[in-house]
Amino acid sequence: MTPIDRLVHELAKLPGIGERTAARLAFFILRQPHEYALGLSRAISDVKEKVRLCSECMNLTETDPCAICSDHRRNASTVCVVEDPSDALAVERTHSFRGRYHILHGALSPLDGVGPDDLKIAQLIRRLESGSTEEVIVATNANVEGEATALYLSKLIKPTGIKITRLASGIPVGGDLEYIDASTLTRAFEERREI
Amino acid sequence: MHIDDLSLRNFRNIADLRLTPGKRINLLVGRNAQGKTNIIEAIGLLSTGQSFRAQDFRDMIRWNAQDAEIAARATCGAGADALRVSIDSRRKSFTRNDKRVTAAAAGKFFTVLFAPEEILLLKGPPASRRRYIDSIIFQLSHTHRSNSMQYEKIVRHRNRLLQDARLSDSARREALRPWDEQLADIGSRIVMARSEWCRRINGLLPERYRAIAPEDAQARFVYVPHCGANAVEKGIDSVKERLRAQLEERRSDEAVRGITLAGPHRDDLEAEIGASRVKHFGSQGQHRSFVLALKLAEMDLLREASGGEEPVFLLDDVASELDAERNRFFFEVLGAARGQVFITATTDADVRLPGVGEISIFDVSGGIATPRK
Structure with a gap:
């Protein structure tokens, strides 16, 4: 196998990349200056060597505890539980949540063979037992797997007396009612609140 | 509601087909495996976003072709819409008047399908x-x-x-x-x-x-x-x-x-x-x-x-399953109704349409539909 074949072979393993795209990428890399290839390979190996899980919240981090868990201005008594690091980023972008996170790294999905032991649930429970958490906000996805995970967590956490809440589902802010799909609007009706 | 024109490209056995149906009864006549049901299926797909032949949607793409397309002009009380379904190896995508819509919102027209297995x-x-x-x-x-x-x-x-x-x-x-x-x-x-x-x-x-x-x-x-x-x-x-x-x-x-x-x-x-x-x-x-x-x-x-609009009736080779008396009754009702109807049959003789004025007949053979004079 030539080096090019090897590179194409490895690139083609990436999600969404087929053989043809992999070949294009490989030739692109080949045409670049030497530093580019070195920089890319170093970035790839750094990702594996330097990035690990925060021992508190299980988010991806270079330092342990991560920047959010070691930020004392953040409210440690509220924990927002999300499926993936990208979900925590999405909540961060709102700038409206000043508590901490817990990353489950997935959701319950028997069809994919994912059970509670495959998620960072035990770590969450340990954290709740030892810490000063007053509220857990479950922000898993609004699909059947995310909902199952939320229900499972609520079952586990309720007996501890810690408040557990679930993100509301409903109409997007600034959204016109007429453009909202019927299921979302139905949920919004059910979860309406008194004003 | 009715379909003003329909075109199919690389859809199942149909390479390229254009059909300008009448507003009332349309009879698609042809031997088996010529593409009659595919036409019915295409209309159903435009309407409901789903095929009534529940299989892998990739099967809808013609053998050896990259992708398939169904396009139609459909008129309802509010006016005409250009509807389109594109199918490639990864997905079905729907547009209405060249704007992307979800499968659920694909057709604004309703269809009643009547297939032999029913x-x-x-x-x-x-x-x-x-x-x-x-x-x-x-x-x-x-x-x-x-x-x-x-x-x-x-x-x-x-x-x-x-x-x-x-x-x-x-x-x-x-x-x-x-x-x-x-x-x-x-x-x-x-x-x-x-x-x-x-x-x-x-x-x-x-x-x-x-x-x-x-x-x-x-x-x-x-x-x-x-x-x-x-x-x-x-x-x-x-x-x-x-x-x-x-x-x-x-x-x-x-x-x-x-x-x-x-x-x-x-x-x-x-x-x-x-x-x-x-x-x-x-x-x-x-x-x-x-x-x-x-x-x-x-x-x-x-x-x-739908506030009084007639749905499009799709009849897939049903006439051969009904006895003479029910056939006569059924087609009398459809004849008296006002909506658009598509009927497939292997021979004209299967379909008795007494006193139906507007009727368009198409001969379907090898994936091509020819209007009969």
Whole structure:
């Protein structure tokens, strides 16, 4: 196998990349200056060597505890539980949540063979037992797997007396009612609140 | 509602087809495997976002072609729309007037499909009757469609847990709990929707049946929810409660059989004429009359739901399944109706259309439709 074949072979393993795209990428890399290839390979190996899980919240981090868990201005008594690091980023972008996170790294999905032991649930429970958490906000996805995970967590956490809440589902802010799909609007009706 | 023109490219056996149907009755005549049903399927897909031949959508792409496309101009009361479905190896995508829309919002026109296998609707397994009632509700309620998709997934997740031999009994119980809760929640919504739409169909069915079989007793299409009709009468909360209780009751059975044994995926519908069930007591003739009446009631329901617009009727080779008398009756009704109708048949002789004025005949052969003068 030539080096090019090897590179194409490895690139083609990436999600969404087929053989043809992999070949294009490989030739692109080949045409670049030497530093580019070195920089890319170093970035790839750094990702594996330097990035690990925060021992508190299980988010991806270079330092342990991560920047959010070691930020004392953040409210440690509220924990927002999300499926993936990208979900925590999405909540961060709102700038409206000043508590901490817990990353489950997935959701319950028997069809994919994912059970509670495959998620960072035990770590969450340990954290709740030892810490000063007053509220857990479950922000898993609004699909059947995310909902199952939320229900499972609520079952586990309720007996501890810690408040557990679930993100509301409903109409997007600034959204016109007429453009909202019927299921979302139905949920919004059910979860309406008194004003 | 009607289709003004239709074009198909690389769709199943059709390389390139253009059809300018008439506003009333369109007869597609041709030998078997020439593409007649594919035309019907394409119209159904534009309307509902789904093919009535429930297989892999990739099969809809012509052999050796990269992608397939269905395009049509459809007119409803509000005006004409350009509708398009593009199918490639990864997905089906829908546009209306060149804007992307979801499959559920694809067609703004309703269709009533009548395929030969539906003649056996009352004799077939309960699943075919659930599919039938759901396919009607899907056209009217996107919520029901998304609930059904979620429900199906919940049952599959649940079944996987029930079949997982590595789980101890208590671990399984724990693992099932969140799925039980969702099954009861989404399941109760499905039950209520089916109940409501069956009620509306039963407001229309007796009259249609009486016209076919005047001497017979009243016809009803009775919803038989697995959770019991009593719970449904008391409302959604009691259905939810009942579903939870049933899952509890069947827990040990479920563990043995490895499948979910309670929920709306076990519902059935029964045809009744007077006090007797057609499935057990009906004659061949009654079966056919009932299904015929049901189809006409479905047409009435869709018309009612769309504020008086006629749905498009798609008849796939049904004439050959009906006897002469019912054929005559059925085509008389369609002849007297105002909507657009597509009928496939192997010969003209299958379809008796007495006194129908506007009729367009197309000869379909080798994936090409030629209008007959």
